[in-house]
Amino acid sequence: MKILLAEDTVDLNKVVTQMLEMQGFDVDSTYDGKEALDMALSNGYDGIVLDIMMPKMTGLEVLKEIRGRNILTPVLMLTAKAEVDDRVEGLDAGADDYLTKPFAMKELMARVKALTRRGSQYAAKELSYGDVTLKSDSLEMISSNTVRLSIKEFSLMQSLLLNQEHSVDNNYLLEHVWNDEAEASEETVWLYVNFLQGKLSYIDSKVEIKGEKGGPFQVIINE
Template sequence: MKILLAEDTKDMNRALTAVLEHEGYEVASAFDGAEALEYIDRDSYDVMILDIMMPKVDGLEVIREARNRKIVTPVLLLTAKAEIDDKVAGLDAGADDYLTKPFSIKELLARIRAMVRRSVDYTEQDLQFRDIRLKADGMELIAGNSVRLSQKEFELMRQLILNADHPVDTEFLLSHIWPREPEAESDTVWLYICYLKRKLEAVKSAVRISGEKGGSFLLNE
């Protein structure tokens, strides 16, 4: 399994590379965003780990460029900042998950395993509700047109469709989508609900998500 790691702090880059290789991953190591894009041009990867603050090209631009090229490889974003705006910017750019520095190696490895497992589990599990289709291959939401979803957005929409006959409460979503992420809270669920509302409008679907922050959510027209 191949991982692209882009981290400009040399000591951290080398340490993470050594850990990942010890775990059996093949690692392509880049020290800035421009080098990361060169790697993306030459090869494909199972997971990309990108620092948000890098010289030449930052992590957000690397993600945007990858998504513009229709590359749907899961992206884990590393950031030294804990502010919500930085997390939102990363997710808006197309990241699937994020870790705030400092983080434990055990948590990093767990996030990687979860991203890879979700990618495999979603294969050939397309779902439909009213005029929308959730396509596992490429993690697309399709109606009048299509848009790519992050892994968390995909999981959330999947749960809403699978439970379309009854409201799904915030605690259920936290336990099923963020089971090993103690920092996730009702605000996290609401943030992703808002993302999905915008993306339903973007694909010109008649489907809407009803519900209030901290409560239960239901798909309807």
């Protein structure tokens, strides 16, 4: 599981990063909101932890921007404030959970684990983007026409749709779709991207997968 941590207090950032890594998470950490936004738009994550009060951009500004880009990654907000209005604003902006400082490290770890599980559960549901609907019960991709996908095709399309409108790299897809299988490679990802591109064309969808061999890849709507 890959986590983005944005926390401007250096010591806390380092401690949380170390604890998450000890729990088996792969962590990208940053100290300001602008870099957090850039990373969220450039990489695929299983969960994002955002401090509200950060330089350059606040956590709320970052959250609103990524939700505005249709990035559905579960988000946990951190704040030193305890006011109800602050919590409500974060939840209204699309946060999935909220934790007020100071907090026990065990509680943060439990919240992050619950957050990433929630993301996995969400991923199992029906997904729609543009004129495409992806159905998990039948492995169908539906637009003007309907086509059935293989399990790997479905998992790949699901990963792309869950990170819609921003790109995901080969490493992310190899980890999340192929579970780092030894035989899976850049060639494997490219082959399945081509399969999906052909099937999107077959169902006459305006959704496209952009990217060259080697990635990164991104789903867009071609108006």
